[in-house]
Amino acid sequence: MRPVDPRLLRHAGAARRLLVASVLLGVAEAGLLVAQALLLARLIAGTVTAGQGLDALGGTLGWLAATALARGLVGYLRDWLAHRTGASVTSRLRLLLLDRAALLAPHGLAGRPTGELTTLATRGIDALEEYFGRYLPQLGLAAVVPFAVLGWVATEDPVAAGIMLVTLPLIPLFMVLIGWATQAQTDRRWRRLARLSGHFLDVVAGLPTLKVFGRAGAQAENIRAITDSYRRGTLRTLRIAFLSSFALELLATLSVALVAVSIGMRLVHGDLGLETALVVLVLAPEVYLPLRQVGARFHAAQEGLAAAAEVFEVLETEPPTDGGAPVPTRPALRLERAVVRYPGRSGEALAATSLSVAPGETVVLTGPSGSGKSTALRALLGLVRPESGRVLVGGVELASLDLAAWHREVAWVPQRPLLFAGTVGENVRLARPEAGDAEVAAALAEAAAGELDPGLPLGPGGAGLSAGQRQRVALARAFLADRPILLLDEPTAALDGPTEAAVVAAIRRHGAGRTVVLVSHRPALGALADRMIHVKHRPSEAAPPPTPRPPAVEAGEPAGADAPAAPGAAGPAAAEGPALRWARRLARGGRVRLALAMVWGALALGSAVGLMATSGWLISRAWEQPPVLYLLVAVTATRAFGLGRAAFRYAERLLGHDAVLRLLAGLRVAVYQRLERLAPAGLGRAGRGDLLSRVVADVDALQDYFLRWLLPVTAAGGVGVAAVVFTGWLLPVAGLALAAGLLLAGVAVPALTAALARRAESRLAPARGALAERVVDLMTGTDELLVAGALPRRRAALAAADRELTGLARRSAGTTALAGGLTAVLTGATVAAAGWAGVPAVAGGELAGVWLATVVLVPLAAFEAVAGLPAAVQHRQRARRAAERVREVLTAPEPVREPERPAPTPDGPFPLRLRGLTARHPGRPAPALRGVDLELTAGRRIAVVGASGAGKTTLAHCLLRFLDAERGTYTLAGTEATALRGETVRRWVGLCAQDAHVFDSTLRENLLLARPSAAEAELRAALGRARLLTWVDSLPDGLDTRVGEGGARISGGQRQRLALARALLADFPVLVLDEPAEHLDLETADALTDDLLAAAEGRAAVLITHRLAGVEAVDEVLVLDAGRVVQRGAPAELAAVAGPYRALLARETAAARVPEPAGGR
Incomplete structure (x- = not known):
């Protein structure tokens, strides 16, 4: 496990200034924390030891409020920069990955399935945002802040600094030891997710086939087994990650408790002043915090690091390069004993084949199935390169030519042409986007498809057209391209006799004066041949290349009106209430685990508040130098709260994630089972990429409703009330101030966040689905896009989808950063208000001096409970939209109604x-x-x-x-x-x-x-x-x-x-x-x-x-x-x-x- 991957660091170069700025802002925030600690210590010590009032400490309170305001501003800028850094690098990395994948796709992309690549380019790359935006800046802070603060502490309290110096190295040591264990688990977890994604796409494409053979139910069990394996693997990874957090938090908490006890004992003996003691007490957690956060950020980024290994596998695979030479005019085409063998295959796809085609000649390739005819066309296109022999264009090696320029000379219709989601006209215009409506209509008419409306919308793979209609649209695309060389692979497949005759006549007309190479088993095309070349069959392992094929459109329906919409594509989004009520109903089976998780979460937060309150009282009471016996209960409580905080947090995380992961595993199976009932007619224009996004990203987003909304809100509510009651019991005015601050930070700020982020959050899940759909389109149609010259436009459309997603995420992150800044301001303001109430209360005898530190310091810990609520509200909004998208699939109307009470099964089907x-x-x-x-x-x-x-x-x-x-x-x-x-x-x-x-x-x-x-x-x-x-x-x-x-x-x-x-x-x-x-x-x-x-x-x-x-x-x-x-x-x-x-x-x-x-x- 390396703290920094040099390969990732190289890609962060474009955002180096942002990274440096983020680190500098972090250092500034740490400086403001030191200033806040000094001001708090001066406030408490001045009141308790010198009896000063508001007239003497008013300036301190003012500076405390100003420090809070500065912390809010710096925190906002740092969080905003963190997202911008991560988003800019991951967006660039995503496009680099897809560019390289597009170049490698014709050559097999190492056999990587489309579903795995789609998940890698979406979720995998997104997971790296935590690495670039949070982990790297935090690593810079961890290298500076602890030692800077420790150096300052050493000048004031060498004993406390010594304790910190001894315990501090234990944190990175545990980080490394536990990191080694989690890395392997995370890699396995990522592979399971990639396998689930690839399997899901494969199964969705083949649902009609599974239903034919009655195996759809068995596949549900397979998906259940894969998702359960993914759940167990995820839980194993999380158990180690949570153990890491537990160990780091326990070490830090016990170290702080040890410092607090040491301070208390030395105060009792008069070896330390109260102001110094308070400063060290407040700063002690800040020495350990940067390193703890490095560990937390690293664990959060580990899925991205696991994905990065596969990203670099693709990026570091060199695609074949062309020579860049100009393409000869009206070239002859020639194969000279060309042998093609695909990666990972021992047999020859094309065995020592020679053929030649003169300029303007029409040649028909015939031969048995599997003899390599389609591979010969791909060799002529440069999509595969022969292992031996040569491919010549105008007497020049094809490998030495500018391949893009060569493709501009060729129109190609493969054996199974791919039509993209869009209109018929958009598909016909693939190679000539500037063509007018009249030209599109003429090309369709020429291809015997004049009955098709160019504005007719199609689903992925041409859903909405019959096989013959798809074939003719692809032929119209080749005709409209108007290129001097035509390569047509079984262009009359799936056509009836009259339509075939019309298409043959069209090819004859369009091929006049052009070089035409046809692959055909149909005799009608033989009439066009100037020569027929028989490609001899030799036993081989396989014939075509290992490239993603177009998604099967097994529904094969004739064109007419619009194909059925994707689940939920028509109509507005469901109301907020039903979607989230439905999500809560899903969790009924895990209520006990969730309830226990809520209890442990509240106890963890309560322990943090108790630790701060007890430590403050302990330090103040120790200054009075009572017998040590009077302090033993507080010392024991400090240790108990320190242990409890880490233990309760570990239990809360483990139970909560276990309950939610069980729920999500069942939900993925339910989504598949619903898709099985909808297929084939009910899926209509639902894209495989969007369905993959729903079953992976959207189902995963539902966990945020429980883990990042429900659990934090319930814990914050309970702990917030307890903190207000306790503070109010000590000093009613301070209790009111804390209540007001917590309500503003826990209710008003989240409400503002929700209002500002509502539109962006509601569009995030659909934008992820759209991006996944673009990736699937690009990867399944790379060959045709390359030859048509449409790859740059598709890549631009994908980049636009990426920009939209990045923009939405940026707006969402900006709102989160604003909420964090406001919460920091409210925290400081509430602490200042508690001080403003506590100082005169001590002077007037209304509050004992030993309790002033508790009154002032409890708000610092209590605000930890509400600090995450603005983000929780955004997670709730995100989860609501994800729930709507999943629910759209689960509630989509079934095209075939199953009987509630089936009739008795006859003995057979006849008659x-x-x-x-x-x-x-x-x-x-x-x-x-x-x-x-x-x-x-x-x-x-x-x-x-x-x-x-x-x-x-x-x-x-x-x-x-x-x-x-x-x-x-x-x-x-x-x-x-x-x-x-x-x-x-x-x-x-x-x-x-x-x-x-x-x-x-x-x-x-x-x-x-x-x-x-x-x-x-x-x-x-x-x-x-x-x-x-x-x-x-x-x-x-x-x-x-x-x-x-x-x-x-x-x-x-x-x-x-x-x-x-x-x-x-x-x-x-x-x-x-x-x-x-x-x-x-x-x-x-x-x-x-x-x-x-x-x-x-x-x-x-x-x-x-x-x-x-x-x-x-x-x-x-x-x-x-x-x-x-x-x-x-x-x-x-x-x-x-x-x-x-x-x-x-x-x-x-x-x-x-x-x-x-x-x-x-």
Whole structure:
């Protein structure tokens, strides 16, 4: 454990002046404390020993008030500077981290999941503000103030200085010893939090998949286990941290008590004057305080230090650099025996591949799934660099070119294009933000997406559009970019025949005079080729790069109106009362622990007041030199209060945190369970980053309601009343003055703070969510942003979100600093008022002289109880907004109503019937399905075809009860589906979605989601039926190969077949196959479709497809158009009569007549 990390110190250089100013202000504040001690000692000693009155001590009282005013001003400036220092450095560090992460993202970012990186860039960086703003300045103070004060004490009382000199080194010694223990615990705690964040994002993206296989409940248990592990780890860390605070406080308190007893004994023997004794008594705690605060600040900053280690892992990873050479005009493109291998993988993603593309030529890359076609495009883009071989642009090594300039020459549509939250038009303008509305509309029309409104809002990943519509928006984006080179990776995937034909014609028009490289398994694109290059398959460990893939949009809904809003996005924030009452109800299970924590907290504060009161009386009484026996009770009480203060504080912290952490762990699970009930239709435009912020930052913020509001307020109330009563008993006027001061500091100042900070505090949690959403967007879409040239704009938007959050935090911190300054002024003013009342009371015999020190010094300790209340009010406001955001998720309306009393479960699903089924997505003006009839019996196979956005995926969601009918009926074995629980329906009706989620785990664990008890042989059989077994057997780790976040380490076709194998393993009586052969080469796709339909023996199958190959084997075909069945019948019958099916078949047959692949590799 190092007191200063040189790497962090280098980043603090930009704020060095602020740090120095903060330290100087701290030194000034310490000087004012010395002045206050001298003035108090003069006041008390002058009254008690010399019998002076207000006429002689009025000036002292005036200076005491002036010192309080100066302390308030200096304290305000120091606190304000502390936040500004921390905020400026952490903001800069956050942007540096994200800039470096964006450069590393195409190369895998060391496999770091998006959720972990998002938490690192938000909460992890935020935690460093304590390090820069509080810990470093305090470290400077600790190096100066104790020795300066100790030096002054040594000139007045060498014995007390000797005691301090002996005990003072024990504090840093204990700090180091305990710090070593806490550092390891904190590192583990941070890793657990990062793991929780990554796991949560992965699970949220795959909720529909988990629901299909009935594993959503099991994932709740996984999240419960992870959160419970995080809670236990946090409590272990806190137990050590609190033990550290306990040890430091105990050492300091006992040392001060030892000094007080020593002073008392020497006063009794006449070896010390009262004024000197009082000065030393008041200053003794200030010798230990800076070092204690260093320990406290260090422990508070340890989470940030744990995060910093991971931040520097990213910052110290050097990204590949380009040569900066100019890009040749109209260059030829060439791969020369290029071999690509991704970090952490032993197999080759692209194996010794050579190809060339002449300027203005259109080349189509074909080959089996996993052969490296997509990797070849990424190599041409410079997003990956070959391990051997070369990538040449115009005869020049790509690595030597200016990569940004090269990207300005290229428009790229990846295999799974990412659409960002925003409008359709904003997504189309990604590469050309200056394009006008007419140009956007023209690009959409050119991409056969003219029906889409450019102003249509989309959720993250393009939620609100079908897969085909998302594909066409990405193509419109490439057309609008108007660049001389087009790289298109399966641009017609998920498109029906007529739309595919229109897109092929558009590519032909747009590609005229341009260099075009297409990757395709579809024959229609072959007609565009000047040459076709077959990329040969070689067994390899994985094909695509380990980069974050776009979030799966498994809801795949057609465009129409606005997608459902994120939980709580529409409508005003909930009222203050309900949110906090709800938070209090959550804590019912931990009431006993919280109540005990309140008691221990009050006793800790009471011990501090008792210690000051007893010490003051002890010193004054000792000056009268009574027999030592008369002082023994006070000496014992002083020690007891010193021990009690530290022990009670330790117990209060431990019990309070234990109770609240149990509450938060349960709440995180409850949030997940609610999201599971909402998915997929009810989540709508809810961004993964914002949801992550709610489940991590907002849930954590709720602990502040209990720990930083409820406990301090109850303790302050009890101790404040006790202090006022005790002081009033001694001297009523002083009691009134203390009551007035405490009310002003504990009620008026917090009320002012609340009023000033209300707007900023209410916006902090949403601003954190917005920042997290920006980070997720940036990290999932880095590749496309880089090539489009949009990364600087996204980075600027992220920087703006960071500035907004920093600005809100600055306003909040400014209010806190103001409250601290006002409280310091009120503390000094109250002490002066107590002195003003006590001096004449002693002179008039109304108050015994030995009690004057108690009357004057008790307010100093009593104000410790209310000093934190302004900050507590702000924590309450912050917690209220966080509670509202969490509650918005927990109270969001469910899109599917589960029956209160489910009907008896039938023996099976057959016959499965839809009659007149009409369904509408939440918030949509028009139904997505209208009057659909369908009947399935065992062994019956039905194909559903139609244009993109016709309602095919919506039909699948209705069959699985992801969406309920608005009108019509859906029955299974005669029982209404709405009378059965959704999980019951999904035990019979399964889905292999076109965007089925693959979890960041191994192949084995992804398969076992379908059937946890499956044996190895069953896993292998399912892989064989999905035609994936040969590839899995070629992998060094076989079934234990990790697939990466969202399946990023395997190809699109492999990902699709893995999802299919999982669905087959589940052995559903009814299996809905949504584009099961997408992203596969034609030979594999046709064979796989035949195998799937043949495997439906004794089961029912619904095949949703754009390709008609293999459809002749089904019993019935439904042709959908705009949500209606416009044609139905046996395939042969439909092919024989004029109609939509026959037209689709004719187009597909014509598209299949393409030239044979040319030679080459």
